[in-house]
Amino acid sequence: MARPGYLLSAWPWRSAGYLLTGAVTGVFVLVGIVTSVAAGGVLALALVGLPLLLGTALAGIPVAALERLRLRLVDPGPAPDPHERPGEPGLRAWLWTRLRERATWREFGHALLFAGLLWPVDALAFTVFLLGPLTVVATPLIVAIAGEAKVLKVWLVSGWPAAFGFAVLGLALLVVGAYLLGVAAGARAGLARLLVASREADLGARVVELARSRVRLVDAFEAERRRIERDLHDGAQQRLVALTVTLGLARLDTPPGPLADQLAKAHAEAGTALAELRELIHGIHPKVLADYGLEAAVADAADRSAVPVDVDLELPGRLPQAVEAAAYFVVCEALANVGRHSGASRAEVSGGHRDGRLVLRIRDDGCGGARAGEGSGLTGLADRVSVLDGRLSLSSPPGGPTLLRVEIPCEPAS
16 A cells, blocks of 8 residues: 555455455355354254254354455465364264364354454445445536436535536545555454464464474484495495405415515405494494384493493383484483593483483583583584474583483384
């Protein structure tokens, strides 16, 4: 409406069409609701009365669907259906789902408001802001046909100067009415959107879909890690093992000399490469984690830590794979930080699963002063945990001790 070309655009007429269709639709909605309520009242003592009343409540669904279609006249934004899809096929599942939804009762309230208040307002705005000015503009035509005209049922006009004067006044009223039509239609559409096509509901649906897509990405990422680990274990590692064996046999068959020395050096390099590859495979996705779960994997990580680690972890069984992987790598990175930066003489990993959350605590008696974003890798750990809707907190005052706490919502895997 703030644009200079608003009066020459289609928006005033689209606003008028929105208000006119609202008035016409509201009459039919009112008749339908009054008929349903009357029938339900007559049959209130019979078993038929309850289905009729429930049908009246469900009548808001088609009214809201029609309203979402009408919103396209004045609101270019999307108006998605807020209803959930039933989990099972059939009429019973559909009715049960609809009667439990807030959207159904919000749409029923919209239908009652539409039938009782909104359509008269639509009709009044359409009449006052469009039909009234049009009748004033048509004053000369009415005078030419009937010889006189009663403008707005108030002023009697029979002469041409007065008729053309009212026509000019009608044009001015049309300009003002075009803006008032836009205001009325915009307010009416805003109320309708709030009740039957809320942007917050659409935002909530997008957030849910975003969370689901994030879980799918995490699962796909973990599946890809397992595939890489399997390919390295069954492919490159086996070839290196075969190469190491071949070089060892060649050393046995070669007499002492420069060639034997070169074979010994190649054999040692192959062994080093094999050891590094095994460590890499273990870091990508350790087999103990996949086969025995988080408790065994944490115990294995504690055994390989440069700092002695006490483990006190009690879990009710296996957890979802993504949660186990994230928790394991958090523990590994935290223990690596303890060995590299803390100067601690001992560390402890404790926690368990309670109240639907996995809780891990990694504590050390080092010098403290750890900060996220200072090369400690804590920022990456926080990002990894947040992908699973988890939370990471750090307490590391100067002088120690340092406590890293991780919480990840999850349920035991079935």
